[in-house]
Each structure stands twice: as structure tokens, then as C-alpha cells.
Amino acid sequence: MSPAFNFITMPFPFQSRPLGARQEEFLIVGKVASCLILALILWRLWRFTVSPFLHPERPKEFPYWVPLLGHGRAFFQDSNGLIAKARDHFRYTQEPIALTAFGVTFYVVTQTKQSAQVYKNKDTLSFENFVQTLMRNNGNEEDVIQLMYSSLPADKFGFPNPYGESLGVLAQKMHAHQLHPGDQLALLQNQVTQRMDYLLRLDTLLGTCSPYATSRSPQHIEFPLYKWCSDYFIRLGQHVYFGETLDQIDPSLPEVFFEFDELIYKMLYQFPSFLSHDMSKPRAQVIASLKKYFQVPQSKRRNNAAWLINAMEDEMRALGVDDDNLAVVIFHLYLAINTNTRKSVFWMLTYLLHNPTLLARYRQETGPAFKDGKLTDALYIQNPATCPEVDRIWHETLRLSGWAASVRLIMEDTMIGKKLLGKGGRVIVPHRLLHLDESIFGAEPHTFRPERWQQKENLARSPSWRPFGGGQTMCSGRFLARFSVTAFVAMLLQRFDVEMVGSAKLPVADEGRPVLGIMSIKEGHDFNVRLSPRRKDS
Numbered sequence: 001m002s003p004a005f006n007f008i009t010m011p012f013p014f015q016s017r018p019l020g021a022r023q024e025e026f027l028i029v030g031k032v033a034s035c036l037i038l039a040l041i042l043w044r045l046w047r048f049t050v051s052p053f054l055h056p057e058r059p060k061e062f063p064y065w066v067p068l069l070g071h072g073r074a075f076f077q078d079s080n081g082l083i084a085k086a087r088d089h090f091r092y093t094q095e096p097i098a099l100t101a102f103g104v105t106f107y108v109v110t111q112t113k114q115s116a117q118v119y120k121n122k123d124t125l126s127f128e129n130f131v132q133t134l135m136r137n138n139g140n141e142e143d144v145i146q147l148m149y150s151s152l153p154a155d156k157f158g159f160p161n162p163y164g165e166s167l168g169v170l171a172q173k174m175h176a177h178q179l180h181p182g183d184q185l186a187l188l189q190n191q192v193t194q195r196m197d198y199l200l201r202l203d204t205l206l207g208t209c210s211p212y213a214t215s216r217s218p219q220h221i222e223f224p225l226y227k228w229c230s231d232y233f234i235r236l237g238q239h240v241y242f243g244e245t246l247d248q249i250d251p252s253l254p255e256v257f258f259e260f261d262e263l264i265y266k267m268l269y270q271f272p273s274f275l276s277h278d279m280s281k282p283r284a285q286v287i288a289s290l291k292k293y294f295q296v297p298q299s300k301r302r303n304n305a306a307w308l309i310n311a312m313e314d315e316m317r318a319l320g321v322d323d324d325n326l327a328v329v330i331f332h333l334y335l336a337i338n339t340n341t342r343k344s345v346f347w348m349l350t351y352l353l354h355n356p357t358l359l360a361r362y363r364q365e366t367g368p369a370f371k372d373g374k375l376t377d378a379l380y381i382q383n384p385a386t387c388p389e390v391d392r393i394w395h396e397t398l399r400l401s402g403w404a405a406s407v408r409l410i411m412e413d414t415m416i417g418k419k420l421l422g423k424g425g426r427v428i429v430p431h432r433l434l435h436l437d438e439s440i441f442g443a444e445p446h447t448f449r450p451e452r453w454q455q456k457e458n459l460a461r462s463p464s465w466r467p468f469g470g471g472q473t474m475c476s477g478r479f480l481a482r483f484s485v486t487a488f489v490a491m492l493l494q495r496f497d498v499e500m501v502g503s504a505k506l507p508v509a510d511e512g513r514p515v516l517g518i519m520s521i522k523e524g525h526d527f528n529v530r531l532s533p534r535r536k537d538s
């Protein structure tokens with residue numbers, strides 16, 4: 001007799017007992033279940049009806065049935081979708097609303113006046129907590145984090161520190177020094193155009209893209225667009241900030257970073273290690289390669305590195321930070337440089353390829369910035385007066401592909417929009433929802449229509465326009481990002497005819513996967529393009 005047969009014919013445990021005892025057991029189970037259900041109903045009534053009535057000063061909370069878990073599952077699967085549902089539930093209220101996920105309360109702010117209050121408040125709303133949590137999870141030791149966030153003397157050596165701030169706070173000012181318009185940014189832009197010029201030639205492409213090219217000859221190359229944009233921009237960012245050295249230390253670094261970055265949600269949501277080896281392994285390799293970089297004698301690498309990398313190294317070494325911790329801190333910078341531009345260039349090209357008229361206009365408008373295929377006046381492309389179409393396409397690309405949300409930890413009970421947000425919770429400004437607001441951005445907010453930026457005056461100054469976050473922590477790389485992406489697309493279109501291979505459908509963005517700025521595509525949605533040197537008549 002097979003074991004399965006034995007199992008099926010086995011008597012049910014209750015069958016061996018007398019009928020009265022069985023009935024009594026059922027009765028007890030029934031009573032316990034009824035009590036639990038009643039307790040749950042009472043709890044829900046209290047939490048979502050009575051308590052809001054007694055405390056009208058607190059934001060209304062999106063109801064749920066499972067205490068502690070709350071909306072945890074939906075939050076992890078698609079937090080924007082959950083926030084949209086909650087807004088719908090409260091009939092698009094203007095007030096902040098509350099959501100609970102795994103016992104943590106998130107207050108969602110969608111009104112621009114209130115989001116401005118969030119960005120202004122540095123006293124009771126903290127961004128540093130988010131950065132410190134990232135540092136901790138990525139391997140920085142606790143004493144190094146404390147050191148990075150302890151006040152430093154106002155007269156210390158190195159980057160000026162008139163207010164006696166910590167290195168963690170000073171780092172934001174150092175980013176701005178490198179990346180806001182000025183001499184340092186001009187140097188970086190110059191590096192970007194020179195490197196782009198080299199990387200965007202057919203002979204270079206035939207070499208660098210060979211591992212994933214799907215077809216190639218001396219006259220053309222074909223490859224998956226998302227993969228290529230990612231590889232190209234990680235190479236570019238890495239080179240501009242670190243020179244040749246990183247590439248020599250680990251030629252596979254762009255590929256490895258891409259692998260990590262596509263799984264970054266596991267880092268952001270702190271997946272347990274047994275579920276996140278696929279993310280933590282490439283992350284460890286990037287950090288290890290950065291450590292090797294800092295172990296190369298300074299005389300062999302510093303001349304080719306950006307000011308910021310050298311200055312951060314000096315500041316941290318002056319505090320006594322070792323190579324391991326230095327590598328982790330700089331890993332966050334490597335991430336900021338490389339995670340978003342690769343995706344924004346992909347989305348911009350995708351929208352242009354699906355709209356040949358727009359693509360032709362982009363090519364024509366940026367033409368005067370080039371002489372014999374060489375970019376001679378890069379700033380021409382950045383100027384909305386000379387390139388208004390480029391300006392509109394850039395804004396529309398970010399509006400549709402941006403995902404980021406600004407998050408702050410609430411250090412003390414804080415009033416926002418006449419509602420009291422409780423200490424210990426998080427306040428979220430969900431940029432994606434702001435970008436899809438029909439009352440601000442006009443009809444068909446889900447459709448790529450660059451003309452909306454022309455139809456409504458000063459739309460780019462709207463506080464609902466937040467692809468780079470806001471307040472003190474607003475992305476300092478936004479000028480370089482725009483410069484690199486728009487100049488790259490212009491150079492590509494001057495040098496090559498670009499065609500989609502086959503009839504590719506518009507790829508779908510992976511809205512459910514959290515990122516730090518621009519959305520990735522859904523798996524399987526990449527598509528091939530073919531580049532061939534531009535014919536004179538095209």
C-alpha cells in the first residue's frame with residue numbers, strides 16, 4: 001500500500017471521539033473566532049471612525065483590516081498605486097492623509113502649499129535619517145556615521161565651514177560646488193562632451209557594445225536600447241568622475257552596477273539577506289572596486305578625477321575614515337551619478353523614436369550646435385530660447401518617467417496643512433502623482449505631449465513639477481543631467497540614422513518597482529535599435 005493511500009484513508013482525529021465532545025470543541029472554536037472577529041470590528045470602528053471623530057486635528061487614515069501589517073503588502077507592491085487609491089477613497093481631499101504599512105505611519109502630502117512646508121521644515125523633519133539608514137545598510141560602521149554627522153570646527157582645514165557643520169551636511173554644499181553652474185560644472189561638462197565624442201563613434205561602439213550587440217557590420221550596429229543607454233551612461237559617468245582608473249581596476253563595473261541598480265528596490269525596502277543575494281552581490285563588487293580605487297597611490301589617479309571625489313577623500317581621511325568606509329560613502333555618490341541619467345536618456349529616445357516628426361524637429365533644432373558632426377556649442381542646446389523643442393521634450397520626459405518621492409522622518413509632532421503629523425512617522429511627497437495632476441498639466445496626463453509645456457505659461461516653475469525633489473535636498477546633479485542627456489541625443493541624431501528594429505510597442509514602465517528618480521522598464525520590454533552612419537539626405 002502506498003504511503004499516499006495510507007494518508008487519505010487515515011481517520012480524521014475527531015472521528016475517534018464521542019459526538020458530544022466534538023460538538024463542544026466546535027462550539028469553543030466558534031466562540032473564539034466570533035470573539036476575534038468582534039474584537040477586529042470594534043478595533044476598526046474605533047480606529048477609523050471614533051478616533052478620527054475625537055481627534056479631528058490628525059490626518060484621516062486609509063482603513064485596513066489587519067493590524068500592524070496595515071497596507072504593507074500593497075505598499076511594497078506598488079506604493080504609488082496605493083497612494084492613488086487612498087486619495088480616491090478620501091475623494092481627493094486637500095488635507096494630508098495617513099497610511100500604515102508594517103506598523104509605520106506614512107503621511108501623504110499632495111498639496112503644493114503643504115509640500116513647500118515639508119521642504120522648508122528642517123527643524124522637525126529629517127532627511128539625514130534616510131541617508132544614515134542607507135549608509136548603515138550599505139556597510140558603513142556606526143561610529144563612522146556618527147563621525148560624519150558630528151559638528152566640525154568652523155576653522156577646519158579643507159572645504160570652508162563657516163557654520164561649523166558636520167561633514168554629512170557639508171557634503172550637500174560640496175555637491176552644489178561641483179554641480180551648480182560655475183567653473184567646476186563647466187569643467188565636468190567639457191569632460192562629458194569629450195568622452196561622448198569618443199564613445200559615440202561607430203568604431204568605438206563596435207568595440208564597447210560587442211557583448212550585447214545583436215547584429216553588427218562595419219556599416220551598422222544593433223542592440224537593445226535600454227541596455228545600451230545604461231551601459232553607455234554608466235561608462236560616461238564613471239569616467240568623468242573617476243578617470244580611467246576605475247575602468248582599469250574593474251572593466252566589468254558598468255555591467256555589475258547595472259545588475260545592482262535594477263534590483264535597487266531590495267536595498268531601499270531593506271529585504272532580508274536571504275532574499276537579496278542577487279542585489280547585495282553586485283553591490284559588494286562595486287564597493288570593493290571603489291576600495292581598490294582609493295588604494296591606488298593618489299599621484300596615479302587624482303589628476304583625472306573630479307574635484308568632488310578628491311575633496312571628499314581629503315575630508316574623510318582628515319576624520320580618520322578608513323578605506324572600507326570611504327568606499328561605502330563614495331558608493332552612494334557613484335549611485336547618484338549613474339542611476340537616473342541612463343534611464344532618462346532611454347525614455348527620451350523611446351518617445352522620439354515613436355514620434356518621427358518630433359525626432360526630426362529635435363535633430364533640426366540642435367543642428368546649429370554642430371560643425372562636421374562635432375559638438376562646438378554645447379550650451380546652444382541648453383538654451384530654451386535657441387532650442388525650445390528640446391526644452392519641452394526634456395520636461396515631458398521627466399514628467400512621465402519620474403517616480404521619486406521625497407521622504408522625511410518626523411522628529412517631533414509637526415503641523416502641516418492644519419493637521420498634526422505624529423512623531424516617529426514619515427511624511428511623503430509623491431512626485432509621480434503630482435506629475436499626473438490634470439488640473440496642472442492639462443488633458444491626457446498619461447500621454448507624452450511636449451506641447452503642454454508651451455500651452456501653459458511657467459509650467460516648469462509650478463511647485464507640482466518635482467522630478468528632482470525639493471528644498472535643501474533637491475538634486476544638485478540636475479544641470480549636469482540635462483546637459484548630458486540632451487547633448488547626447490543631439491549628437492546621436494547628428495551622427496547616426498536611428499531606427500527601431502521591427503515594430504516595437506511603447507515599452508511599459510515598471511511603476512511598482514521603487515527607484516530613486518526615474519523608472520525602469522518592465523522585464524522583457526527592452527527593444528532593439530539599429531544605428532548606421534547618417535546618410536547625407538536623411
Ligand code: HEM
Pocket residue numbers: 171172175176179336337338340341344402404405406407467468469470471473474475476477478480481482516517518
Ligand atoms: C535625470 C536625472 C536625475 C534625476 C531625475 C535625479 C533625481 C534626484 C532626486 C529625486 C533626488 C532626491 C531629492 C530629495 O529627496 O529631495 C536626488 C538627489 C541627488 N542627486 Fe539626483 N537626479 C538625477 C541626476 C543626478 C546626477 C547626474 C547627479 C550627479 C552627477 C545627481 C546627484 C544627486 C545628489 C548628490 C543628490 C543628493 C542631494 C544633494 O545632496 O545634493 N543626480 N536626485
